[in-house]
Amino acid sequence: MNNIFTDSRIRPELQAGLKKIHFDKPTKVQEEVIPAMLSNQNVVVQAATGSGKTHAYLVPVLNKIDENSDYVQAIITAPSRELADQLYKVARQLRDNSGLDISIEHLAGGVDRERQLEKIQNKKPQLIIATPGRLLDFVEKKIFSVDQVKVFVIDEADMTLDMGFLADIDKVASKLPKDVLFAAFSATIPVKLSNFLRKYMAHPDEIIIDNPAIIAPTIKNDLLDVGSKDKKRVLQELLTMGQPYLALVFANTKQKVDEITDYLQSQGMKVAKIHGGITERERKRTLRQVEQGQFQYVVASDLAARGLDIDGVSLVINYEVPRDLEFVIHRIGRTGRNGLSGHAITLMREEEMGRIEELEKMGVHFDFVEIKNGELVPRKHYRRRDNRQSKNRKLDTKLVGYVKKEKRKRKPGYKKKIKRAIAEDNRQKRKLEQRHEIRKAKRQRKRRREQGR
Structure with missing residues (x-):
């Protein structure tokens, strides 16, 4: 050709x-x-x-x-x-x-x-x-x-x-x-x-244009379940572990960027921040300082994930899973560029498992890790634990009892009674979850309006 x-x-x-x-x-x-x-x-x-x-x-x-x-x-x-x-x-x-x-x-x-x-x-x-x-x-x-x-x-x-x-x-x-x-x-x-x-x-x-490797093969892409730990302390530990050349931390809102920056600075770390709320002059000065190597850590909003091209990023940390899951790919893509190796870590809690699974369906592969003795080590994949617990955890105690007794000989219609009870229980739970999601969405819309995002 x-x-x-x-x-x-x-x-x-x-x-x-x-x-x-x-x-x-x-x-x-x-x-x-x-x-x-x-x-x-x-x-x-x-x-x-x-x-x-x-x-x-x-x-x-x-x-x-x-x-x-x-x-x-x-x-x-x-x-x-x-x-x-x-x-x-x-x-x-x-x-x-x-x-x-x-x-x-x-x-x-x-x-x-x-x-x-x-x-x-x-x-x-x-x-x-x-x-x-x-x-x-x-x-x-x-x-x-x-x-x-x-x-x-x-x-x-x-x-x-x-x-x-x-x-x-x-x-x-x-x-x-x-x-x-x-x-x-x-x-x-x-x-x-x-x-x-x-x-x-x-x-x-x-x-x-096909992109079979959504995450470049030069990037080690880890997933870390924070559990009940203090997320900011976990972040600080990751940032100081192995001393990255330049680390980018992504959060969903400018308020969260400010909060993380303030915390890390209070721990004696020299941190730059970039989000839509800072002035153009301040933004340019910060980027110039980052390019000159004056900062080892940068905390940024998603705007920076697709709007900035910072060389030398060796570590990316997703402090939060973004609302738009596509942003995860763009965030991670800030490291491991031009054939160089990179490392990305996504922090999550158990309630975000569903969103992680959605990312995996999109072709994003994670290695599940945990922190032990100041190092990141492999951990069993979260789904093994999740599947093991999923069989009975969504049923109330009385329904679990019904299920255990199901194999006994009962009067005609007893099995149907069990199934109806379980179905009704699931229906009520779905109803409550839907209400919770609607309220959550309303709160988020209200917060976005107030934040001027």
């Missing part, structure tokens, strides 16, 4: 630029996506982080831009400012190495709006890389027009959905020309996302 990077449809400048940044052999996603987009075919691409998808759409996007026309010709969206910033840097690198005179602008929430506005007014961008909220803001206020956009790319589409930004994308997409080239890239394609994409893409080229 011919190398797609030397395809005659790609401008010679771009071909030279790819060569300069040592893009000699395309990845599988690049081999499939670049020809499709060059042929003006809408694409929905399911590919994992690290598959090379960014350049898979950047090459055709830059290829389509007319340097002599000073209007917005292409838009790429990313769900977080970290991701948008990362894409902006990659796009500029390819543009500069190709010697193309293409104006690229980065629009993101949390960054000085007036400064962004001033830059756009001074020089009309031809490519915009933006977060959904800020993009919609500028489009609705007619700061620039989108009626001549040739390409519209949604990166990390599942994360865009998870973070509630699909409505913003929808409002912008509805203003685009009918013949715009649409491309969506995502690690997973949930039903809600698929329905949304069908609204704008009638017959897209669906490209699925």
